[in-house]
Amino acid sequence: MTVNGKEKESLMNNTVFTLSMLFAFLGLVLSVLFYNYTEIKSLERNVESAIVKGIDPLAVRCSYSKQHDNICIAYAVSNSRNTSISMPDASKKTK
Secondary structure, rough: OOOOOHHHEEEEHHHHHHHHHHHHHHHHHHHHHHHHHHHHHHHHHHHHHHHOOOOOOHHHHHOOOOOOOOHHHHHOOOOOOOOOOOOOOOOOOOO
């Protein structure tokens, strides 16, 4: 069985296309992995810096949170401050 020129060219094109898609996919996977690695390292450095400066490391962790994180929600509720402004009573006028 011999392979003529058109079949050989088609086989070569399919191989090149398959290898191109494989390299593109591997490049995408590696770039996502590198992005996540650098983000984790950045968070780690900022938490260490916060500990040295006396800042709560959980606050730093929550500042990097991208989703609804139950730990950060509980942290925010437990550290919430009363931000309402009290207005002086209008019935008690000073002279």
